[in-house]
Amino acid sequence: MHSALRRFLSSLGFKARDVEPDLLAPEELARWYSSLPPEERVAVSRELASRVRRPRATRDPATLPAVATGRLLFEHDGPQGPIPLHHLKVELWDRDPGAPDDFLGEGFTDHDGYFAIRYDPADAGVGDLPDLELRFFEPQHTFRKDGRVVETWRRIGSERGPDNHGGLQYDFGALRLPYWEYDPTAPLARLLVTEEGTPPTAYAPGRSLAMLKAVAPIELIKRQHLLQINLGHPPSLAQVQADYPEPLTVRMERQAPGSSRSDAFFGERFLNGMFSTILDRDPEVPGDPHSFRLYFPWNAYEQDGVHCLPDVDVRLRLVDGQLLPVRIILGLREPGATAPGSPVTRRTFTPADGAHWEAAKRMARVSATLDTELGNHLGQCHLNVEQYAIAAHRNLRQNPLRWLLMPHLREVVLINHSASGFLIGPKGYITRASALTERGIETRLQHLLGSYDWKGFAPAAPVCEGHRYAHAAQLFWRLLGAHIDAFFAEHGSAVEAHWREVHRFSDDLVAHSVPAFVCRYLQARVSGKDAPWFVRSERMDLDEKATKPPPKAVSAITHTDSPAPGEVDALKQLCRYVIFFATFRHAWANNLQWEDAGEVLYTSLGLRWGKGGVLVAEEDPDVAPPPDEATEMLWISWMLSKTNYGFILANEEDDVHPRLVTLLRAHAAEFAALGMDIKTVSSRINI
Structure with a gap:
């Protein structure tokens, strides 16, 4: 025993002359080890x-x-x-x-x-x-x-x-x-985390410091506002706004009053801002390449009756390279109406309507903000990527596919678990600050997840030279393709040798995805029809998914334990899709939140029915968010935009293949010209 003890103590750094039997008795060693x-x-x-x-x-x-x-x-x-x-x-x-x-x-x-x-x-x-x-x-x-x-x-x-x-x-x-279990009570593919339990993974240590660094400067601001409210002396919205750092729109108004509310800036944000989204051609102007339409169908969902959230139908037109709104149609419920499909009154506004046009644009911005948070951000990035993360962690171990995907899937379930109570759910901020009830939000998210599929996805083509988001998305997509092709050239034979894991990964994905959702309008106007106005590249195959009963939203990669012809290419497409949304798409939607949702009067998640209706001036306190929601909104927007850790180029954990780092760094100047600092793109969703 003493010779073993000497060797053990020597391994701890004790010199040989100090290692005597009576220096540390076996009983003392046992106590030290047990402690x-x-x-x-x-x-x-x-x-x-x-x-x-x-x-x-x-x-x-x-x-x-x-x-x-x-x-x-x-x-x-x-x-x-x-x-x-x-x-x-x-x-x-x-x-x-x-x-x-x-x-x-x-x-x-x-x-x-x-x-x-x-x-x-x-x-x-x-x-x-x-x-x-x-x-x-x-x-x-x-x-x-x-x-x-x-x-x-x-x-x-x-x-x-x-x-x-x-x-x-x-x-x-x-x-x-109990390893990476699905939550059997959740309508979406969510990780099961018991009330007193913890997820089977953890954030990288540096992420906590990044969060503290981002939030510390504004935490006291929010606490001060909430204390004033609790003491019965709420700050004005102007004071709430002034206490926070200056966002883009406030700076624009200080330098050039009216610039952030202009028609040109309104259209530019749908091209390149946080709201950047798919722009369909206007179906009412067939064959016109310059006319576009955005539609937000909120009347399909339960609302609280306190906030006003109409259907919003925006028509836009490219004029000399600028995307300008030309018509906004609002489908307004009666105040207090809550049921899905409530009767609506449609009102149309154009730039000739003066103050009502400005109010309609504000309503459209609020609608786009809510749609971005629930759709482009929470739905298409966070919750969509989570379903791939759970299936990958459950199944990919021997297959080198793990090396390609896991760096981009490693923390999304953690941030989503936090969002389940922080943003959504009965007390979540979106539930409190928007017109949608908890049930309305759940239904909207199910519809959104029912419309996402990796199969056939590719970023939509730019609609004009100034469509920086679309140009950047296509560049990133192309570089991802080169990265994934190189990975499969190096490891493809091993991927195929362990195809059983891919089969189980695919089975889990399909089994736990929601049924495909195709609304009645698209079933009538697009499914099985020639609809050149409809952008198909970023959407699932409506002809395939609109059948009855509806199939699963996520398509299978394979049905066998060895790849059939075309299935390796299908797997490469899935990898490209997942990495794109976990990195580029999330960065664009998330990192611009302070620019586009950093001013309460410019946009928010909800406007209330006021004494004079809802189409009133921005400053009307009966319509704008109350001070508590306003300070919370600004705190959240800052926190989400400014908390960043796990950058692809920094590769802090060395888990991203250096080839992807090199590829993106080599094109940093091209991304910068398109308005994206590639150094700010994270390798995974952790905020």
């Missing part, structure tokens, strides 16, 4: 075991006399029964309370979750029968600068076996692990 946190004990056991014990000769595992067997299963069954946890690393250890544990052997679960680990009981130590324990590990990776992969293992759980096991066989039986 360590579990993860530090594991580290000591793993790192120092070879120094404490004399090296063992290399042995053929097949010659070892004992075997431990078992099967790993997901906690929750699927429609066909238990779901095997395939290709997890399993280690067998001898627990030694008060001293470093003894490593006995390791193995991997097979395709059906079974494992068998051969070991030598003598490795537990002289006169010691092993106290068996299984430890489970998932793979992690980093890239070296030359693109080579370095694999590591992260412990995710353990299972205690018998003490003083003297036999040569032990069956742990079927073990259930």
